[in-house]
Amino acid sequence: VKLAEGFVAVDWGTTNRRIFVVGGDGVILDRIADDYGVSSLVASQFEKEIGQLRGRYKTPIMLAGMIGSKRGWIEAPYVRCPADLTAVANAVVRPERDIAIVPGVSYCDNGRVDVMRGEEIQLLGAAYGDMMCPDAIVCHPGTHAKWAVVRNGAIHSFRTIMTGEIFALLRRHSMLSDFLQFPVELGGTFEAGVRHALDHDDLLASLFSVRAKSLLGLLAPEEAVSFISGLLVGSDTKIGLDDADPEVSITLIGDSNLMVLYGAALAVAGRQFSRIDGERAFVAGARFIAEKLT
Amino acid sequence: VKLAEGFVAVDWGTTNRRIFVVGGDGVILDRIADDYGVSSLVASQFEKEIGQLRGRYKTPIMLAGMIGSKRGWIEAPYVRCPADLTAVANAVVRPERDIAIVPGVSYCDNGRVDVMRGEEIQLLGAAYGDMMCPDAIVCHPGTHAKWAVVRNGAIHSFRTIMTGEIFALLRRHSMLSDFLQFPVELGGTFEAGVRHALDHDDLLASLFSVRAKSLLGLLAPEEAVSFISGLLVGSDTKIGLDDADPEVSITLIGDSNLMVLYGAALAVAGRQFSRIDGERAFVAGARFIAEKLT
Numbered sequence: 001v002k003l004a005e006g007f008v009a010v011d012w013g014t015t016n017r018r019i020f021v022v023g024g025d026g027v028i029l030d031r032i033a034d035d036y037g038v039s040s041l042v043a044s045q046f047e048k049e050i051g052q053l054r055g056r057y058k059t060p061i062m063l064a065g066m067i068g069s070k071r072g073w074i075e076a077p078y079v080r081c082p083a084d085l086t087a088v089a090n091a092v093v094r095p096e097r098d099i100a101i102v103p104g105v106s107y108c109d110n111g112r113v114d115v116m117r118g119e120e121i122q123l124l125g126a127a128y129g130d131m132m133c134p135d136a137i138v139c140h141p142g143t144h145a146k147w148a149v150v151r152n153g154a155i156h157s158f159r160t161i162m163t164g165e166i167f168a169l170l171r172r173h174s175m176l177s178d179f180l181q182f183p184v185e186l187g188g189t190f191e192a193g194v195r196h197a198l199d200h201d202d203l204l205a206s207l208f209s210v211r212a213k214s215l216l217g218l219l220a221p222e223e224a225v226s227f228i229s230g231l232l233v234g235s236d237t238k239i240g241l242d243d244a245d246p247e248v249s250i251t252l253i254g255d256s257n258l259m260v261l262y263g264a265a266l267a268v269a270g271r272q273f274s275r276i277d278g279e280r281a282f283v284a285g286a287r288f289i290a291e292k293l294t
Numbered sequence: 295v296k297l298a299e300g301f302v303a304v305d306w307g308t309t310n311r312r313i314f315v316v317g318g319d320g321v322i323l324d325r326i327a328d329d330y331g332v333s334s335l336v337a338s339q340f341e342k343e344i345g346q347l348r349g350r351y352k353t354p355i356m357l358a359g360m361i362g363s364k365r366g367w368i369e370a371p372y373v374r375c376p377a378d379l380t381a382v383a384n385a386v387v388r389p390e391r392d393i394a395i396v397p398g399v400s401y402c403d404n405g406r407v408d409v410m411r412g413e414e415i416q417l418l419g420a421a422y423g424d425m426m427c428p429d430a431i432v433c434h435p436g437t438h439a440k441w442a443v444v445r446n447g448a449i450h451s452f453r454t455i456m457t458g459e460i461f462a463l464l465r466r467h468s469m470l471s472d473f474l475q476f477p478v479e480l481g482g483t484f485e486a487g488v489r490h491a492l493d494h495d496d497l498l499a500s501l502f503s504v505r506a507k508s509l510l511g512l513l514a515p516e517e518a519v520s521f522i523s524g525l526l527v528g529s530d531t532k533i534g535l536d537d538a539d540p541e542v543s544i545t546l547i548g549d550s551n552l553m554v555l556y557g558a559a560l561a562v563a564g565r566q567f568s569r570i571d572g573e574r575a576f577v578a579g580a581r582f583i584a585e586k587l588t
Binding site for chain 2: 108
């Protein structure tokens with residue numbers, strides 16, 4: 001069985017699962033998104049879910065993301081940086097002939113330690129598929145945003161910033177919760193938050209100041225959310241750009257709504273960038289890995 | 295009625311309430327702590343609670359903290375910095391002859407906006423009661439930690455850092471939650487977290503790296519909490535010291551357990567400091583205000 005004759009690739013995260021049915025020519029025949037993430041299933045359910053996918057599609061199955069973690073189905077140990085798509089493909093775990101579990105990537109150097117699972121296929125797929133320069137700074141926004149230095153098509157180093165998770169915690173449970181029920185809007189208030197974060201290193205103080213400004217009538221409650229979002233995305237961008245050679249191009253990849261926010265932050269920082277659709281990059285990476293498997 | 299003939303002072307916060315029965319000579323005759331904070335009561339209960347205090351103690355009552363906020367009983371508008379104890383006493387709101395509501399303090403300058411309610415009595419009481427230098431950097435750790443520049447006994451400027459709230463959010467609701475069920479311990483791991491925060495500006499990245507280190511077996515789960523606490527307290531201390539003249543002494547005031555953590559962080563930063571008991575400072579400040587009222 002050659003996986004390249006057509007396969008199902010699953011981007012199986014903590015909260016969500018996205019299933020792509022890919023034809024032998026690389027065309028996406030079907031896509032299904034649901035909330036059967038790893039955290040919503042118990043161990044015994046993984047095998048059942050995977051069995052259902054096999055029964056339904058009768059093709060080989062590639063599993064990426066948290067499904068290959070300790071809290072997932074079967075662990076696929078991390079590949080260390082520098083990691084290119086070939087290194088990732090070579091480290092795939094195959095519990096059965098027609099099932100491939102894609103490993104994550106780890107970084108451990110310069111006193112910094114980091115891990116990713118799932119994003120590596122998008123990042124490396126984009127590089128392999130000529131969607132971006134083989135040397136680039138790549139930002140993948142999300143619950144745990146990733147900023148990777150890609151050199152010659154390999155992930156050289158990367159950092160994770162828990163921006164999306166902190167935003168969600170603040171919205172659901174914090175004293176800023178009331179403000180964060182409004183929608184984020186691009187514009188001067190968002191940009192002022194970004195600018196503040198780029199110029200200062202005081203995130204947990206500037207977040208409180210939003211409440212103080214509101215109490216003193218200096219900021220409308222419905223504007224506060226855009227300032228807070230700007231603070232968080234700006235703070236994230238500042239850390240991400242810390243490693244970034246000013247000459248190297250920046251590529252955003254992933255969810256289109258988040259890319260709009262990060263693009264606005266990069267514009268405030270005076271940086272050029274390009275955008276890549278995360279699904280397209282995921283399928284390109286998955287197809288390369290599939291072709292390596294026989 | 296002179297409040298100075300003996301009074302009840304209430305430090306009435308968002309979550310907790312502390313009642314001090316103070317004799318005419320300034321001695322604390324009784325102290326009661328409960329969880330009838332402002333957020334646990336509805337508007338109609340404030341009057342009832344205050345009526346009970348009056349009935350029980352038959353003395354004037356001084357109310358400080360969130361009880362004087364918009365979400366409290368009756369609002370006592372903020373006094374702007376620079377604010378000394380006389381300015382705070384002059385702005386007390388007296389809905390009845392034997393009830394005094396102490397205002398909070400606001401700061402609005404250099405593009406920074408901040409508010410405090412409740413801590414001002416402790417900070418100014420400590421300065422008035424000669425517990426600290428009239429010129430000092432004062433840190434009041436807590437859910438919303440305060441770092442104040444005190445000059446000539448007045449709060450000149452201050453910042454709030456939501457360190458305690460973020461720690462609580464991470465412990466209760468985040469992907470770091472499992473780690474944060476262990477107790478924080480002082481020592482090398484805590485100090486490494488502080489040192490990292492003092493040397494880097496990457497809080498939301500370094501928090502994620504704790505999970506990465508644990509996944510790769512580089513950090514024991516029961517040690518992670520101390521590193522995370524060190525990161526947060528160190529990050530807080532760095533912001534607080536940003537305004538601090540290296541010559542000016544640093545004073546910690548408030549909860550004794552938190553002062554131990556902040557003292558350890560200040561030691562890593564190479565700064566001298568002294569400690570003041572928050573209750574003693576609160577009563578000293580309350581007594582000064584009481585003496586101004588006739």
